[in-house]
Amino acid sequence: MMLTPVLCSEWTKIRSVRSLLVTLSAVFVATVGVTVLVHAMVGRAEADNADFEPVYGSYFGLNFGHIAAVCFGVMATAGEYGAGGQIRLSLAAVPRRGLFFGGKMAVLAALALPVGLATGFGCFLGAQAFLGEYGVGLGTPGALRSAVGCGLYLTLLTLFSAGVAAVVRSQVGALSLLTPFIFLISPILYGVSGIGDVVAFLPDRAGQQILHPHPEGVLGAWDGMGVMALWTALAMGAGWWTLRRRDA
């Protein structure tokens, strides 16, 4: 069985469900939108502060937008397990489960990466445009890396969520696991003193190191991305294993 037909099929599955397209667009719209809005309102006022980071500050919107990437990964994967029981049909059409899962993940990555990169560059350029004389260019050390890194971060986050969804096999289950983690547990733990070195290894924390031109803490920019990639590989591996082992 060949990969191309599976890729065509998986792409059509996403293309044909409007909520999936809306969620994918929301990654860009929410992230860039919040960044631009905040910079338009308070950008120059904040720029006087001593701890102002023109590069890292560009990705403020990610705090809101990255949940859309989580939703996209979860919905695209766990949608198969909805009330319709579509997974049985999908696996009857593509019985080789590794091929099915690989095809799905490849299509998700191929969609999340360009949207993520557009989001990264959109955030950076949008933010700088509103900073006026305080703004910096893409030539600033770490700036280009941060924009590309934002794209990679969103791609890995999508795949991580998809992997978790394939294990949990339910949209509600996966979202109620991932949303509090990203919105609550990770930020709260980050504020607890003394465990910073451990918290830095959480997937979202590690992946966001690359947004800083001079990352602080135990993980450097690419170290952090590597740690997040490992988390993603782990989640996808668990998803694949679950699909392989369990009856559909």
Add this chain to the structure above:
Amino acid sequence: MTSIDIRELTKAYGPVRALDRLTVTVRPGRVTGFLGPNGAGKSTTMRLVLGLDRPTSGTALVGGRPYTSFAEPLRHVGAVLDAAAAHPARTARDHLLTLALSNRIPARRVDEVLQETGLAGAARRRVRTFSLGMRQRLGLATALLGDPPVLMLDEPTNGLDPEGIVHLRRLTRRLADEGRTVLISSHLMSEIALTADHLVVLGRGRLLADAPVKDFIGEDASLEEAYFRLTADSAEYTTREGRS
């Protein structure tokens, strides 16, 4: 011609045997009715044939090969397992298209099966707006997509209107006459009596009968009566008065 060959097929969920050493061959050129009380193992058998569930032991082969070994399985077996097996937000046509693409079935064929199942007018409607009967038709369209020599239909008459039932009866007849293998499960005895040439009856996961409809009815007044006599001890849930 392609048969479904089931040998010593067993599926255990913990201590419960949903299917217990089932051995049966479903042959081409005739409609085989698949009967049995709820929980007898009919759906389990179909899922095992499709490789969706893993058997505890035994084998299920289609044309001598395991289903999962087919490169484009929809061209070999068409199945209706669950009337509603479609993403509710997808249109009927897109739903069929996602399946067709994975097996390199041309998009033209999608429109053909929509026409054939009477769904052409609803092709661009979302599946969530479909009635149970329309979902059944969509399931049938899915099964026909790859023009397969083997069809397995799990209770395809559920929710169908009288016109749909007659259409299904003619369709299964035609498919069998074309030399295909048609396995159809149902709880409607009168419908099976009209549709099937051959019967396979399960009870508590075991084979109770494998015979032509004529021989199965034998001395009894009807298929229904013969069925109740045979399955009297295997029904999972029974009401005493119902079988007096």
